[in-house]
Amino acid sequence: MTEAARIDEIAPRVYRIASDVPGFSFNQYLIAAEKPLLWHTGPRALFAATRTAIARVLDPATLRWIGFSHLEADEMGALNPFLAVAPNAQPLCGAIGALVSITDLADKPPRALANGEVLDIGGARLRWIDTPHLPHGWDCGLIFDETAKTLFCGDLFTQGGSAHAPIVETDILGPSEAFRGPLDYFAHAPDTAAQLERLATLAPVTLACMHGSAWRGDGGALLRALAARVG
Template sequence: METKIDEIAPDVFRISTVVPEVAPGGFGFNQFLVRDEEPFLFHTGMRQLYPLVSDAIGRILPLQDLRWISFAHVEADECGAMNLLLRDAPRAEVVHGALACMVSLNDLADRPPHVIGDETLDLGSRRLRFLPTPHVPHNWESGLWYDETNELLFAGDLLTQIGDGPALTSDDIVESALRAEEIFHSTALSADLAPTLERLAQLQPTTLAVMHGSSFQGNGATALRALASGYAAAAADQA
């Protein structure tokens, strides 16, 4: 396996490892590192990927300089290497919403996590805002981050695609994401899904940093609303 690094926005780096056996054409596991005065990592990857991911981080900035670690929800591919990073980055803290900290992270993290609320997380030259998204696309404690400086949404599992596509594309990724949903059935088709996607669309993001597959540059609101329409059609088919 090869781990690739691509800068998808100024000082925002996508670290991507494609695992061949997960899906036809492979399945990418992406982390996103924001280089700033207080560097921020979104997703840690699984423990088994830690040698590759930590090496990639070290090619962007000294690993010990990492300050913040976060992820959308508690799953191995999102936070499996959390404590390995806390071990090797002595200044780092896990940061997440109150629910994730109460339910899981106060116990799982080797250092107490930092609870984020309505305040922004100041990295130095940019500010990130935590967006609770319970059960979207899944997990009660789920939450995403929005980089207000770059108009970039760290979208987590939303818009997941299979295969090894480009790091960043302006092409439509919604159709590919809906095909992936037909394979994995990973999205909770609940009453909260469409309102949450609309709330994210109203941010008018111009970049969507996607955990599995290509990230998207363009009209993020249009992409999120198209995704909501696709999910609505899928839910109607299941009714």
């Protein structure tokens, strides 16, 4: 995997950390709040590159929260290495994830967030939203920064390819649907459209995508357009 990672501020005190592999990209997000949070860790192979990128903004040892959407290598593969370098850090996940996986897998007990619970990390208020099977994984959930109106949307709007711009205002639905087509990693649960509508009502202005560019614009409209494609 790549030996270097790019880091760019995409919203006030929110940094996208991008690592490229041939034909694909992995994004982690650093919220440089009073109690800093890393959202997604990336796979273990990206740990050194991600840690080096974080160090350009703050000391990785000061991380307080290591959060992720669901159990998957690119979401939390480097969780324990980050817990090892950040003595006050704690895993942050949903209640289902903590129950079925993270309490056993993590080297420190997780902080499990209930659906709708808000965590104030000092400069950002993060609301956990249970999204089971959206796009996949029983334990899946997302966080919404109520302060900056940023939705950390995980595998939604995944864009293939690499070397993406940090943040765009152009179409990402077309490219993400073209990537989803042959793979279709959505679970297509009965309430997929309803869940996307629930996210749309948050009216996010920034979508922090895990793969590809982050996006700025009318997030509610874009989420509803996605629902029309996959519902």
